[in-house]
Amino acid sequence: MSVVIQADRLSKQYQLGQIGGGRLFDDVNQWWAKFRGKEDPLAKVGHGSAFHRSHRLNSFARNGACADDIWALRNVSFEVKQGEVVGIIGGNGAGKSTILKILSRVTAPSEGVVRVKGRIASLLEVGTGFHFELTGRENIFLNGAILGMTKSEIRRKFDEIVAFSEVEQFIDTPVKRYSSGMHVRLAFAVAAHLEPEILIVDEVLAVGDAAFQKKCLGKMKDVAREGRTILFVSHNMEAVRRLCTRGIWLRNGKIQQDGEIDTVVQNYFKSVSEEKPFTFTSPESGLSINRVVLNNGRGEQMSQFRPGDDLIVEVSYHAEKPVETPYFILAIHGVKGSCFTANMLLDGHRPKRLAGSGTISCKFESIPLLPQNYSVQMAIRTKDGNDHLLDSREVAFFTVAADLADYGYKGEFQMLAARSTHMVVPYEWRFSDGTVASVSLKRPATATVELFP
Amino acid sequence: MNSEPLTAATPGIASTVAAPTVPVLSRDSDWTLVIRPQTGWFDLRLADMWRYRDLVMLFVRRDFVSQYKQTILGPLWFIIQPLLTTLTYTVIFGNIAQLSTDGLPKILFYLSGVTAWNYFADCLTKTSETFVANANIFGKVYFPRLAVPVSIVISNLIRFGIQLFLFLGFYFYFLARGTAIKPTQALWLMPLLILLMAALGLGMGIIVSSMTTRYRDLRYLVQFGVQLLMFSTPVIYPLSKIPDQYRWVMLSNPMTPLIETFRYAFLGTGTFNWEYLGFSTGASALILTAGILLFNHVEKTFMDTV
Numbered sequence: 054m055s056v057v058i059q060a061d062r063l064s065k066q067y068q069l070g071q072i073g074g075g076r077l078f079d080d081v082n083q084w085w086a087k088f089r090g091k092e093d094p095l096a097k098v099g100h101g102s103a104f105h106r107s108h109r110l111n112s113f114a115r116n117g118a119c120a121d122d123i124w125a126l127r128n129v130s131f132e133v134k135q136g137e138v139v140g141i142i143g144g145n146g147a148g149k150s151t152i153l154k155i156l157s158r159v160t161a162p163s164e165g166v167v168r169v170k171g172r173i174a175s176l177l178e179v180g181t182g183f184h185f186e187l188t189g190r191e192n193i194f195l196n197g198a199i200l201g202m203t204k205s206e207i208r209r210k211f212d213e214i215v216a217f218s219e220v221e222q223f224i225d226t227p228v229k230r231y232s233s234g235m236h237v238r239l240a241f242a243v244a245a246h247l248e249p250e251i252l253i254v255d256e257v258l259a260v261g262d263a264a265f266q267k268k269c270l271g272k273m274k275d276v277a278r279e280g281r282t283i284l285f286v287s288h289n290m291e292a293v294r295r296l297c298t299r300g301i302w303l304r305n306g307k308i309q310q311d312g313e314i315d316t317v318v319q320n321y322f323k324s325v326s327e328e329k330p331f332t333f334t335s336p337e338s339g340l341s342i343n344r345v346v347l348n349n350g351r352g353e354q355m356s357q358f359r360p361g362d363d364l365i366v367e368v369s370y371h372a373e374k375p376v377e378t379p380y381f382i383l384a385i386h387g388v389k390g391s392c393f394t395a396n397m398l399l400d401g402h403r404p405k406r407l408a409g410s411g412t413i414s415c416k417f418e419s420i421p422l423l424p425q426n427y428s429v430q431m432a433i434r435t436k437d438g439n440d441h442l443l444d445s446r447e448v449a450f451f452t453v454a455a456d457l458a459d460y461g462y463k464g465e466f467q468m469l470a471a472r473s474t475h476m477v478v479p480y481e482w483r484f485s486d487g488t489v490a491s492v493s494l495k496r497p498a499t500a501t502v503e504l505f506p
Numbered sequence: 507m508n509s510e511p512l513t514a515a516t517p518g519i520a521s522t523v524a525a526p527t528v529p530v531l532s533r534d535s536d537w538t539l540v541i542r543p544q545t546g547w548f549d550l551r552l553a554d555m556w557r558y559r560d561l562v563m564l565f566v567r568r569d570f571v572s573q574y575k576q577t578i579l580g581p582l583w584f585i586i587q588p589l590l591t592t593l594t595y596t597v598i599f600g601n602i603a604q605l606s607t608d609g610l611p612k613i614l615f616y617l618s619g620v621t622a623w624n625y626f627a628d629c630l631t632k633t634s635e636t637f638v639a640n641a642n643i644f645g646k647v648y649f650p651r652l653a654v655p656v657s658i659v660i661s662n663l664i665r666f667g668i669q670l671f672l673f674l675g676f677y678f679y680f681l682a683r684g685t686a687i688k689p690t691q692a693l694w695l696m697p698l699l700i701l702l703m704a705a706l707g708l709g710m711g712i713i714v715s716s717m718t719t720r721y722r723d724l725r726y727l728v729q730f731g732v733q734l735l736m737f738s739t740p741v742i743y744p745l746s747k748i749p750d751q752y753r754w755v756m757l758s759n760p761m762t763p764l765i766e767t768f769r770y771a772f773l774g775t776g777t778f779n780w781e782y783l784g785f786s787t788g789a790s791a792l793i794l795t796a797g798i799l800l801f802n803h804v805e806k807t808f809m810d811t812v
Contacts, residue, residue, distance in 0.1 A: 059537075067810060154809070155541060158648035161806040162543050169539040181646040186572040195568055198561035199647055 055170065057251060057282050058133040058156070063165035065126040065151050065306075125151040126162070127306045135171075135250075138283045140297035140314055142290070142321055147303040149286045153255050156284065171250030171282075174201050178255070185229035189220055189239055192228050196243045210246045217272075218242035238265060245272045251282045270296065290318050294388060315388045315472060319426040322388075322450055331448040338435065338442050339373025340407065345448040347429070350416065359455045360422055360477075360494035366429055366449065367414040372407040379407060379442065382432040383415055386447075387425055387475035393417070398438055421477050421494040422453045423470045459497040547799050554650045561649055565657030570664065584668045588624060592617045599742045608744040608775045610687065611680055614673075615769070619741035621673050622703065622768045625666040626761060627732050629707025632658045634714035634728050636801075637808055644809060651805045652798070655715070659708050666700070677772060692771035692778055699764050699771075702790045706760060709794035716797075716804040740765050745777045757782060760789035 126148045133139055141149045154160045156167060157175030182199040183192050193214055197207040207214075215221055218239040220231070228236060254273065273296060277283050287293050293300070293314065300317030302310045304324075310317050334341035348354050350363035358364060366383055380403060384394040395415045397403050404413065428450045433443040457467050479493035534540045555562075574580045592613060599605045600612040607615035633655035637644070640654055680687060718724045739761045740748075748756055756762045763782035770776035 158541060159645055160809045162541065164543055167541040168534070168537040169541070170537050173539065175647060178646045182643045184568055184572055186575045187568060191568070191571070195564045198558070198564045199643070199649060201558075201649065202560075204560040204564075 055135050056132045057135045057170045058131075058284075059168045060129060060131050060152075061166045061168075063126055063129045063152070063155065063167060064124060064163050065148070065155065065160070066122050066163040067125050068122050124306050126155075128165075129303075129306070129308055130165075131301060131308065131311060133282060133284070135282055136277075136280045137299055138277045138285065138297045140293035140300045140317075141284060141286045141303060142293060142300055142318065143303035143309070144325070146305075148306040149303055150255060151306075152303070153253050153284065153286055157253050169251065172201070173251045173253060174244075174247040174249035175253035176200075176244045176247075176255065183228055183236070183240060186227055188227055189215075189218075189224040189231070192239065193243055196240065197247075200244060200247055201249070202247060206248075214242045214246050217245060217268075234265075241265075241269055245269065245276075249281070251284070252276060253284045255286045290322070294318055313472075319388050322428060322447075323426050323452065325450070331446070333443055333446070335433075335442045338376055340376050340379075340433070340442055341371050341373070342368060342431075342433075342443070342448070343371060344369040345429070345431070347449050347451050356449075356451045358420065358422075358451055358453050359497070360424070360453055360460060361419045361496040364417040364420045364451070365414055366417075367412055368431070368448075369410070369412045370407060371410045375406050375408040376435060376442075377406050378403045378435070380434040380438055381413060381415075382434070382445070384430045384445070385417070385420075385422075386428045386430055387422075389475060391430075392422065392427070392475045398434070419495045420453070421479070422475055423473055423477055423494070424453050424455050424457070425471055425475060426450065426452050427475070455497075460494055461492060547803055550798065550802050551650065555652055555656070558649050558653050562653050562657045562660065565653065566661040566664070569657065569661040581668075584665050585672050588617065588620050588669050588672065591620050591624075595620070595742055605743045606747045608746060610769075610773055610775055611685055613676055614680055614687065614773060615744075616742065617673050617676060618769050618772060619765055621666065621669045622699075622765050623736060623739065623741045623761075624669065625662055625700070626703045626707045626764075627736070628662045628665070629659050629704060630711045630714075631728055631732055632662065633708055633711025634718065635725070636712065636715040637719050637804070638715070638722075638725065641809075652712075652801065655708055655712050655801075658711075659704050662707075663700070663704065673772075687772070688774040690771055690774050690778075692767055695767060695783075696771060698787075699768055702786055703761070703764055705790040705794040706764075706786075709790065709797035712797040712801040713793070716800045719804055719808045735759065735761070738762075740776075744769075744775075757785075760786040760793075762786075 125146075129148070129152065141152060143149050151160075153175065155162050156169070157173065159175075182196055184195060187195065193211065194204065194207050197214075198204065215224055218235075218241075220235050220239050223231065223235065228239070231239070252273075270292060273283065273285075277296065283296070285293060285296055297314045300310070300312065300314040300321075301308060302317045302321050309324075310320055331345050332341070332343060344367075346354050346367045346369075347356060347358075348365050348367065349358060350365055364385075368381070380397040382394065382396045382398060384396070385392045395417070428447045430445050431443065431448040432441070432445040434441050457470060462470075477492070477494050479491065479495060481492070482488075482490040484490075574583055577583060579586065595616040596612045600607065600616070636651070636654050636658075640651075644651060677687075714724055714728055736742075738755055738759045740756065745753070745756055745762060745766050763777075763779065763786045766777045767783060770778045
């Protein structure tokens with residue numbers, strides 16, 4: 054398949070400090086000094102004027118002070134082939150949005166080139182250019198045109214857009230009377246019906262209710278299925294994973310990893326978990342979670358387990374005021390979804406009250422997990438189970454690592470275990486000649502081998 | 507793709523995507539779009555403007571509809587505004603200050619000046635806010651930024667058209683009463699005059715708007731500057747009454763010949779001079795070109811500085 058986006062050593066430099074606060078006087082002063090061949094009167098000490106000038110080369114719109122340059126992107130190169138659905142992930146300030154902004158021509162790169170084949174449409178925000186005084190109908194046309202559609206294109210898709218947005222009755226009402234939900238639905242409907250060869254999407258799924266989000270995701274999947282290329286930035290890893298086939302993980306303006314989406318997401322999770330431990334405070338209830346640690350039942354705190362190890366999740370809390378009979382829900386997730394859970398909503402075993410400081414722990418016995426990366430998700434509810442103190446969040450991460458040969462695995466393709474299912478329930482093959490082969494991750498077959506002493 | 511068992515996969519699939527290698531040889535002409543750091547001053551991509559022509563017209567419509575949507579009198583304001591200005595001028599400059607109107611009926615003299623001047627001034631002041639007023643939308647999506655000022659010029663043209671009808675109303679009233687006014691051949695120049703006023707207003711407006719991305723102070727100077735410019739344009743007094751030693755001030759203002767010719771065309775009185783008009787044309791072309799180049803240049807990086 055042909056390459057439709059080619060980014061070649063892309064860099065973007067931003068300046069911190071007094072951007073946009075330029076004063077005419079300073080500039081004239083600077084210009085006059087340069088004119089007479091003198092040192093720049095405003096250059097910081099230690100910066101030669103030649104250096105300074107080279108920094109000023111770039112643009113008319115640059116400010117003189119150059120000490121606080123930061124590189125939002127540094128030498129980023131990648132190629133995207135037609136029909137690929139690429140997720141761009143990374144923490145805040147990693148440069149994700151900058152890439153999208155350059156691709157959608159909102160801003161120009163400082164260095165490097167991007168070559169693009171085909172029409173690009175970008176959805177950096179839904180409802181860009183909506184005018185509150187105009188009706189829904191008028192805004193569909195205006196917004197569509199802003200996004201790059203022609204009038205006849207919009208007219209052709211008008212009914213479809215209105216149907217998708219579910220605001221038929223109010224289509225001739227000024228948008229200012231819309232609820233925020235209707236507003237978003239209409240805006241996304243317009244954007245979703247763009248038919249570019251390349252679609253750039255940034256976090257738009259973070260808006261709207263769950264049902265609508267699902268619909269949006271479905272729509273984007275349709276777009277992808279039609280063979281069009283999508284670049285998708287989101288913090289919602291579940292959405293990224295469901296939609297994308299390839300991931301580009303950015304870290305501090307550089308590509309940390311570029312590859313198959315599950316692997317990239319796994320590694321990203323892993324690095325995030327190492328970077329900052331989970332803490333949480335619910336202001337209304339006064340409950341705070343100070344620490345979530347994982348250990349293997351022998352008192353060793355760890356983030357790497359072997360299949361068949363016990364996994365103990367230890368949650369340290371502090372309750373400012375007593376919390377009556379809370380529900381704790383723990384779930385172990387792999388990149389492909391949930392593996393198993395310990396859920397007080399289901400099992401009904403609840404602590405009577407939490408007061409002061411303490412710990413709650415849960416032991417999962419001999420985890421039957423294949424060597425992959427996992428996360429622990431936790432939710433806390435109170436009362437009848439409807440009062441969410443903590444919505445399901447990733448509170449800890451761990452890796453399962455092992456040489457499967459130790460568990461009696463003999464296959465040639467063991468490296469594929471990283472992409473297989475997460476859990477393996479003990480099973481037995483029986484062949485017609487009466488041979489029986491049992492497979493289990495419960496404990497190593499060769500107990501003598503200590504992989505991780 | 508998801509949860510496929512071991513057997514479904516082959517070793518080939520498992521290999522990760524190789525790091526992209528960027529071919530050294532790749533001609534720009536093979537691509538639809540090439541994004542570079544600082545494209546040249548003359549890379550204007552005017553073809554884009556044509557592709558987005560629907561957007562320009564929708565902007566015009568938006569401006570029109572939204573402007574008077576919550577007012578009681580609605581589009582009547584298009585007419586009331588110049589009418590009130592003209593009345594004020596008639597009373598203050600005509601009756602109290604007794605300024606000359608070249609022997610023309612005061613209302614016609616001021617209304618012609620105000621109508622033409624307003625078109626230019628509105629184009630200038632409104633387009634001068636392009637970047638600052640649209641920072642939000644410019645930061646989110648690409649379209650040719652010039653679409654915004656161009657749409658402003660067009661929606662002002664519609665206003666100007668309506669106001670021209672108001673002027674024509676008075677004009678025919680005075681003609682019917684037998685006042686000494688006569689239309690001249692210069693009426694044929696009317697499209698050129700309108701074009702020049704638009705070009706001048708647009709050009710100056712986008713220069714200011716490009717500069718305001720860097721020098722915010724300019725925003726506050728615009729209103730004052732436009733007013734000052736009006737006094738060096740024969741809006742409230744005729745060029746013929748200006749003492750010779752100050753005439754050059756008036757004549758170095760490219761709007762002067764336009765207003766004078768506008769009046770001369772309809773009323774038959776005033777200064778008509780091909781040389782002056784030639785100067786205006788040259789100045790307008792120069793300012794507009796400079797404006798477009800500057801605007802285009804700032805457009806690419808202005809999001810980083812706003």
